[in-house]
Amino acid sequence: MSAYKIILSGGGTGGHIYPAIAIANELKSRFPDAKFLFVGAKDKMEMEKVPQAGYQIEGLWISGIQRELTLKNLSFPFKLVSSLLRARKIVNYFKPDIAIGTGGFASGPLLQIATTKKIPSLIQEQNSYPGITNKLLSKKANKICVAYDGLERFFPENKIVKTGNPVRQDLLDVDTKREEAIKAFSLKSDKKTLLVLGGSLGARQINKLIKKELDFIQTHNMQVIWQCGKLYYDKYKIYNNTKDVQVHAFINNMDYAYAAADVIISRAGAISVSELCIVGKPVVFIPSPNVAEDHQTKNALSVVEKQAGIMIKEADLEVDFQNKFSQLMASPEKQAELSKNIKSLALVNATKEIVDEVEKLLKK
Numbered sequence: 001m002s003a004y005k006i007i008l009s010g011g012g013t014g015g016h017i018y019p020a021i022a023i024a025n026e027l028k029s030r031f032p033d034a035k036f037l038f039v040g041a042k043d044k045m046e047m048e049k050v051p052q053a054g055y056q057i058e059g060l061w062i063s064g065i066q067r068e069l070t071l072k073n074l075s076f077p078f079k080l081v082s083s084l085l086r087a088r089k090i091v092n093y094f095k096p097d098i099a100i101g102t103g104g105f106a107s108g109p110l111l112q113i114a115t116t117k118k119i120p121s122l123i124q125e126q127n128s129y130p131g132i133t134n135k136l137l138s139k140k141a142n143k144i145c146v147a148y149d150g151l152e153r154f155f156p157e158n159k160i161v162k163t164g165n166p167v168r169q170d171l172l173d174v175d176t177k178r179e180e181a182i183k184a185f186s187l188k189s190d191k192k193t194l195l196v197l198g199g200s201l202g203a204r205q206i207n208k209l210i211k212k213e214l215d216f217i218q219t220h221n222m223q224v225i226w227q228c229g230k231l232y233y234d235k236y237k238i239y240n241n242t243k244d245v246q247v248h249a250f251i252n253n254m255d256y257a258y259a260a261a262d263v264i265i266s267r268a269g270a271i272s273v274s275e276l277c278i279v280g281k282p283v284v285f286i287p288s289p290n291v292a293e294d295h296q297t298k299n300a301l302s303v304v305e306k307q308a309g310i311m312i313k314e315a316d317l318e319v320d321f322q323n324k325f326s327q328l329m330a331s332p333e334k335q336a337e338l339s340k341n342i343k344s345l346a347l348v349n350a351t352k353e354i355v356d357e358v359e360k361l362l363k364k
């Protein structure tokens with residue numbers, strides 16, 4: 001039999017890109033001869049991150065439709081037609097055996113064309129509340145792998161399989177990487193490390209908080225790895241290498257960042273939450289209040305309700321941050337309890353289970 005040809009499409013943010021990369025890596029280990037092609041949106045993060053992970057990518061001219069009425073929406077119909085034509089070309093020349101979509105705008109046209117051509121397809125939904133693209137695609141896709149209960153409200157029930165979110169393999173063994181990680185980030189081994197994560201694009205309010213609280217954090221004798229996001233890097237880079245603080249636009253070696261951390265402050269994007277469960281460190285979640293159906297708060301609550309993490313809403317940071325952070329830092333028992341509880345929520349086989357579903361479709 002000739003080698004499988006697999007198309008993966010998803011992107012716009014890390015939360016859609018890294019699941020696709022994790023799935024591709026697992027498929028590659030099962031089918032070393034398989035050929036892979038990613039399809040993303042021109043000018044978006046995936047055009048850089050996917051080649052870094054060793055895969056080829058084609059970019060479509062597509063963007064989201066804005067929820068508010070704006071002039072930007074005027075170009076949307078043109079982009080949609082252009083990206084459908086380009087997606088058809090790509091599907092015609094690559095002739096995939098399967099198309100896998102992980103959400104984000106580019107996966108819309110690509111999977112639309114693939115399903116019209118009766119190519120088997122699988123979509124993976126990271127969140128408890130699905131994005132527009134996956135909602136539209138669910139009618140035609142063959143399988144839908146999800147991480148939360150209750151998605152039959154949005155997707156055909158008979159297609160849903162609950163697998164959890166796919167997470168990159170190199171995050172599975174961070175416990176063994178602490179020493180290397182401390183070296184890689186040039187950290188002091190006698191100081192505790194706070195890792196601050198704003199999600200793949202960075203988080204404005206978390207950045208403001210960290211800037212304001214740097215002196216307070218220092219009173220706990222901590223060093224800080226602060227991922228502020230590409231958009232905000234110019235604004236915050238002046239804090240780099242001051243007061244034991246490192247400022248990063250984006251961290252490419254997340255396994256080391258997680259391994260070095262003693263405590264983590266993080267947004268609650270779905271993949272971040274899944275990774276943090278695997279990593280098993282004490283986490284303070286500050287969910288984004290600006291996402292559909294407030295889904296990051298729901299993501300964080302799924303952990304916090306099991307005594308496995310702390311959540312502070314953006315609106316409460318002013319009043320609660322110092323108290324809650326000090327209480328956590330003062331209690332090694334609380335830190336140990338949070339670590340143990342969050343780790344018990346990890347779904348370490350998600351990637352494998354998703355790829356089992358892919359295999360079933362390939363062999364049909």
Ligand SMILES: CC(=O)N[C@H]1[C@@H](OP(=O)(O)OP(=O)(O)OC[C@H]2O[C@@H](n3ccc(=O)[nH]c3=O)[C@H](O)[C@@H]2O)O[C@H](CO)[C@@H](O)[C@@H]1O
Nearest residue numbers: 013014015018126199200227250251254269270271272291
């Ligand atoms: C503002 C927004 O719309 N956020 C959404 C976006 O978040 P976002 O793109 O931030 O996605 P997630 O938090 O789910 O995942 C981020 C991914 O990027 C990686 N990473 C992050 C920072 C970094 O410096 N280096 C790095 O590699 C993380 O390890 C993780 O793999 O997609 C998620 C998954 O659909 C949603 O739940 C979020 O609500």
